[in-house]
Amino acid sequence: MAEMTVIEAVREALREEMERDPVVFTMGEDIGARGGVFLATEGLLDQFGPERVIDTPLAEAAIGGIALGAAVNGMRPVAEIEFGDFIWPAVNQIIGEAARVRYGTQGRRTAPLVLRVPYGGGVRGGLFHSQSIEVAFSHQPGLKVVAPATPYDAKGLLKSAIRDDDPVIFFEHKRTYRLVKGDVPEGDYTIPIGKADVKRTGTDLTVVSYGLVLHYCLEAAETLMAEGIDVEVIDLRTLRPLDTDTVLESVRKTSKAMIVHEDTKAGGIGGEIAAVIAEEAFEDLDAPVKRVAGPEVPAMPFSPLLEAEFMPSAEKIAAAMRELAAY
Amino acid sequence: MATIGIELPQVGESVTEAVIGKWLKQPGDTVEKFDALVEVVTDKVSMEFPAPHTGTLTSIFAAEGDTVPMGAVIAEMEVDKATAEGAASEQQAEAPAPNRVGTLIQGANVGPTGGTFKDTALEEQLANRPPQASLAPDSTPNTAQATGRVYSPVVSRLAAANGIDLATVTGTGRGGRVTKQDVQAQMATGPSTIPAPTQPLTEDSTVGEDRVIQPSPIRRMIADHMVKSVSEIPHAWSTVEVDMTGLVACRTAQRHLFLERHGADLTFLAFTAHAVARALRDNPLVNSSWEDGKICLKGRVNLGLAVAAPDGLVVPVIQDADREGISGLAQRIAPLVERARSGSLTLPDVQGGTFTLNNTGALGSVLGGAIINHPQAAIVTTESIVKRPVVIFGPGGDAIAIRSMMNICLSFDHRIIDGAEASEFMQSFKRELEAWTADSELN
Numbered sequence: 001m002a003e004m005t006v007i008e009a010v011r012e013a014l015r016e017e018m019e020r021d022p023v024v025f026t027m028g029e030d031i032g033a034r035g036g037v038f039l040a041t042e043g044l045l046d047q048f049g050p051e052r053v054i055d056t057p058l059a060e061a062a063i064g065g066i067a068l069g070a071a072v073n074g075m076r077p078v079a080e081i082e083f084g085d086f087i088w089p090a091v092n093q094i095i096g097e098a099a100r101v102r103y104g105t106q107g108r109r110t111a112p113l114v115l116r117v118p119y120g121g122g123v124r125g126g127l128f129h130s131q132s133i134e135v136a137f138s139h140q141p142g143l144k145v146v147a148p149a150t151p152y153d154a155k156g157l158l159k160s161a162i163r164d165d166d167p168v169i170f171f172e173h174k175r176t177y178r179l180v181k182g183d184v185p186e187g188d189y190t191i192p193i194g195k196a197d198v199k200r201t202g203t204d205l206t207v208v209s210y211g212l213v214l215h216y217c218l219e220a221a222e223t224l225m226a227e228g229i230d231v232e233v234i235d236l237r238t239l240r241p242l243d244t245d246t247v248l249e250s251v252r253k254t255s256k257a258m259i260v261h262e263d264t265k266a267g268g269i270g271g272e273i274a275a276v277i278a279e280e281a282f283e284d285l286d287a288p289v290k291r292v293a294g295p296e297v298p299a300m301p302f303s304p305l306l307e308a309e310f311m312p313s314a315e316k317i318a319a320a321m322r323e324l325a326a327y
Numbered sequence: 328m329a330t331i332g333i334e335l336p337q338v339g340e341s342v343t344e345a346v347i348g349k350w351l352k353q354p355g356d357t358v359e360k361f362d363a364l365v366e367v368v369t370d371k372v373s374m375e376f377p378a379p380h381t382g383t384l385t386s387i388f389a390a391e392g393d394t395v396p397m398g399a400v401i402a403e404m405e406v407d408k409a410t411a412e413g414a415a416s417e418q419q420a421e422a423p424a425p426n427r428v429g430t431l432i433q434g435a436n437v438g439p440t441g442g443t444f445k446d447t448a449l450e451e452q453l454a455n456r457p458p459q460a461s462l463a464p465d466s467t468p469n470t471a472q473a474t475g476r477v478y479s480p481v482v483s484r485l486a487a488a489n490g491i492d493l494a495t496v497t498g499t500g501r502g503g504r505v506t507k508q509d510v511q512a513q514m515a516t517g518p519s520t521i522p523a524p525t526q527p528l529t530e531d532s533t534v535g536e537d538r539v540i541q542p543s544p545i546r547r548m549i550a551d552h553m554v555k556s557v558s559e560i561p562h563a564w565s566t567v568e569v570d571m572t573g574l575v576a577c578r579t580a581q582r583h584l585f586l587e588r589h590g591a592d593l594t595f596l597a598f599t600a601h602a603v604a605r606a607l608r609d610n611p612l613v614n615s616s617w618e619d620g621k622i623c624l625k626g627r628v629n630l631g632l633a634v635a636a637p638d639g640l641v642v643p644v645i646q647d648a649d650r651e652g653i654s655g656l657a658q659r660i661a662p663l664v665e666r667a668r669s670g671s672l673t674l675p676d677v678q679g680g681t682f683t684l685n686n687t688g689a690l691g692s693v694l695g696g697a698i699i700n701h702p703q704a705a706i707v708t709t710e711s712i713v714k715r716p717v718v719i720f721g722p723g724g725d726a727i728a729i730r731s732m733m734n735i736c737l738s739f740d741h742r743i744i745d746g747a748e749a750s751e752f753m754q755s756f757k758r759e760l761e762a763w764t765a766d767s768e769l770n
Contacts, residue, residue, distance in 0.1 A: 222392075229541070283480045
């Protein structure tokens, strides 16, 4: 076991997969000589050379299109979208094309590409370097959407994503890169896509989350433990396909559910999970499903004060947990 | 300006630690002296701890839920120099690490370029931000739920499957709502009026399963306190019968007049407190404590009264109880017990107890073996007053009479007191109680 950060876990997964399989290559803006703006690909150019570590122009449509073309022709590209905020020019390549390859060819072709997408706020990135965009892709059948929160999950899931035969959008929360540290086993292991993880067992209420704010949920759960409220915390890890079995099993036990995400509330992942709970576990509910999410504003604000207000915090989450527990 | 540490105060000599509740001020907040700073929970009392000085709260070292020893520095504040020089405690805080989830790295560099982003000006600005209010999660209670008798899906289903009449279930949720736990508790005790369900229990039914309850901070403090008392103090016990017939007659005869004259109900507790305080004055060894291998005789008789509050047992204290007459005690006990039951005891209410009186008779008990309220030397329980046939010596010799009898039960620290001293105290207590007659003068 080695202790590493999320960014180190991502880098190690990439390196090991490129060593393992020669058709795996990586591409993106500044990922070669610069090693990526977050240094996710640092050292890979020296190890694997410019044919497998490719600097691209600032052109997300091209990144998406080239990755798709390579994927349908037998390569396994891992393309980095430098900041998730700028993914929109590539949406036609991802949703309009890549998501439909297997379906449209009746399974004769697949598009085994991975898009690594740094996302999320709390990094003083302002309106153009902070957004949560994962829900736009989670809506699309044909895609797999992954959003790990810990180094262990990041490495195991990235390896699964690279080996998956379908397009995977791999969301990495920027603030977790160097904030979250954890044990990662040496060598090769994978974590299955589509499987949530109960990060903390509890009996009084179920909290479903992912990404950065999952850690705030765990912190809030510790706080509430001292108050005699025992919270179960589920890390979704994968946003599509959703592991509804794990969520429902927990809600049937606790009868109270809360979803926490940094993304805004309306139309978010939380709404989908709340709907699944209502459809499948209505008779087990002892309280309305609660959501804690970012406020209804168009983007992460630049002002540090307002950014702090935007972000769910352990304190805000704990307050919501108390309210739900007392219902 | 100068920085001084804020220490958790001693809140009663038997209390060694407290659980930190909610912080009412945050770092950066300006605080006035005596502003409520933080909630502190001990096994005796929940209190709001006031700011010791005027200044700015700079750091908090004890997070909500932390157990902290008395005297520990729980926060730091910045005060002006004069205040700092005047402050008794100026030692630098030995700050425990902030209580974060272990996997988060404090101050990690999370800038967009991964290596160089650092803006200390912004950090300072954030650290000094005013208290937030506007965008916090909406905490407006759901009034529709709070007012009506509305049952959630799981409550309805469990009640139907187990034949429970929800109208008879006491709700513990918000606004008295019946929760799933309430129904499960009812299921565990068994429905009294309903036949057993004819269908086999469904797989998600929780009938028969053990349930684990996380004790509240107060419950845990009581538990620790009891273990400490039982493991440190060699307990011994003594029970004496008291004839309360005269006292009962006195109370019945004078209750009305007493209320008019003194504005307080003439309770049995006032009588027993009065009697025990006098007995303690006459038997100083019982009003003492074992401290570091020595016996400390207490200079005052501060009588603790065990009261069942919603969160657990609390022991408010009547200071100098031996100096009060019946009326003074009756007037002081009523508001104190009321504060205890409503959870609004203040620090002076619980400080300095030297002996504890527990009126277990109110619960229907006739005999008890109480655990001493550490570090006191003894505790006495007054049990139910019961009419019993008793042999008395009358004008014509022995006769059987109906008398109002009560047991008083003493648990005492055998390091301090032997059976002889315990008996002397019990006889004093008994004499005081039996001295009352219907026409006794109440002062």
